[in-house]
Amino acid sequence: MPSPVSVRRAGVSLTLCCTLLVGATACGSDDKDSAATPSGTSTAEKQKFAKTRFVANAGLAAGATYQWIVKPFRAGKFKKGANGRTTALVKAGLAGAFTYNRLKAATKNAQGDPTLAKAVAPLTAGIDSLKDLPAKLRKGESTDSIVNSFDGVINSVKDAGKGAGAEVKDKVPSAGELKKG
Structure with a gap:
């Protein structure tokens, strides 16, 4: 049984991390993603940028899921x-929120490439289903099904990307990237 001090520290850490994550999510990465493509580029170049951004965001989501959700599970x-356990669950919850955020950005990126958009479109419902799972994971509720949900969605996104010529490889995000969300 954890001591009251360690539980209090975990609670303070969780509150701080959630505040940072919510702040980073509220700032949104969607505007940055749309601004990353120069306005004078050709359609082929825009599609290339879309695939590149999709691979980067999906890779970060996959890396975070593996490192802080699947591996500890x-x-x-x-x-x-x-x-x-408490620390692992808090980290997994934060990684889950980060993963959801990056997958949402990746699906938006995919819209810039017709083949990729078609491949990723059926996955949006699965990605949306992840939205409430980080909080459940932090509480330690039904971890088996939650871990399987994250792992399944990540594998589906990887398969869709590979089929559309945008192979996704796991990239474990740094602490700075997690804070940026």
């Missing part, structure tokens, strides 16, 4: 009584 860190 497989190591048994989310089980009741596990050493470091």
Whole structure:
């Protein structure tokens, strides 16, 4: 059983991290993504930029999911009584919110390429279903199904990208990238 001090510290850390994440999400990355394409570019160049941004955002989502959700789950860190469970669940919750944010940005990026947009379109409902899961993950609720949901959506996005010529590889985000959200 964690000590009251460690629980309090985890609560303060969670509050601070959530505040940073909400602030970064409220600032939005969608405007940055749309501004990243120069206005005088050809359609082919815009499609190339769309694929590049899609791969970058989806890769960050995949890396965060693997590093802070799937890997600790497989190591048994989310089980009741596990050493470091609270910290692992808080990190997983934050990674889940980051993953959702990056996947939303990736689907917006995909709209710039017709083939990629067609491949990713069926996945939007799955991505939207992830929205409320980070809070449940932080609380330790039904971690098996939540981890499987994140892993399944990430694998679907990777498959869709590969089929459209935009192969996604895991890229573990730095702490700075997590804060930017």
